[in-house]
Amino acid sequence: MNAGFLNWIWHVKGSLRLAPEQTSDDVFERLAPLFRETGTSHKRASDSLTFQKKDPAAQDKMAVFENGVLQVEKGPTGAMLHYHLTSRALLFCFLAPLLFLGFAQITNLLATFEKPATEEASKKKPDQNTALPQNPIDKALGAPVPEKPKKKSAAEGQEKKHSPKSAYVFAGIFAVLYLVGRILEPRLVGALFRRKLQDQPALPG
Incomplete structure (x- = not known):
């Protein structure tokens, strides 16, 4: 499969x-404050700007993107700013649900393989759920007969021992995070660039 896909x-x-x-000079001058954040390095060419981030600060509005390229191109309909950004955070949130679903499948397989062994062992063991005989002294004093412990099935014990529920929960959380981020982040960064390009430059003084 083509990786570009x-x-x-x-x-x-x-x-x-x-x-x-x-x-181009005006565009990159207006956007320059975004690339002066802590942990950000950038290189400017004539009509393009490349940047990289390493351990960006939490208040960095572009912290989710590790690197990218911004380029100004002039066409028949006017000049355009094109940007191409990459985010390992989005990649992690995409892969995490697959990882946790894999854990869930492994857990289900373990439970399936261990269930016959557990059932066989329970058949060989004496019934441990029967009530213990009452002590003669307790009986003479009129103490109530001990209640019979609640019987637990082998399936219940196995379910508690190997449950994929947590893995499914985490898979769902990261899937939601990815969908929200994949929809929201492009809009946020586009709005950020648009706002910076429309801001009036500060007057010297």
């Missing part, structure tokens, strides 16, 4: 139309 999992691409008067 799977890039959509953790790659975010987008484009923004630029104002007619905006040049």
Whole structure:
């Protein structure tokens, strides 16, 4: 399978139309504060900017993206800003449900293999759920007869011993996180770039 076909999992691409008067220098000057955050390094070419992040700060608005390329292109309909960003956080949230589902399947297999052995062992053991005989002294004093312990089935004990429930719960949590992030993050970063490009540059003074 072509690896490029799977890039959509953790790659975010987008484009923004630029104002007619905006040049590459103006675009990257307005976006520059985003790439001066702690842990961020960037390199500027004539019409492009590449960046990398290592241990970004929590307040970094682009902390979810490890690296990316922004490029200004001029076309017949005007200039456009194209960006291509990658996020290992999205990749992790995509793979985590698969991992936990694998754990759940392993747990189910273990329970299936151990169930016959447990049932066979329970047949050979004496019945431990019967009530103990009452002590003669307790009986003479009028103490109540000990109640018979509640019988537990082998299936109940096996279910408690090997339960895939936790694995399914974590798989669901990470699946939701991925879906939310995959829908929300492209919109957030697009809105962030758009807002920066529309901000009026600070006047020297």
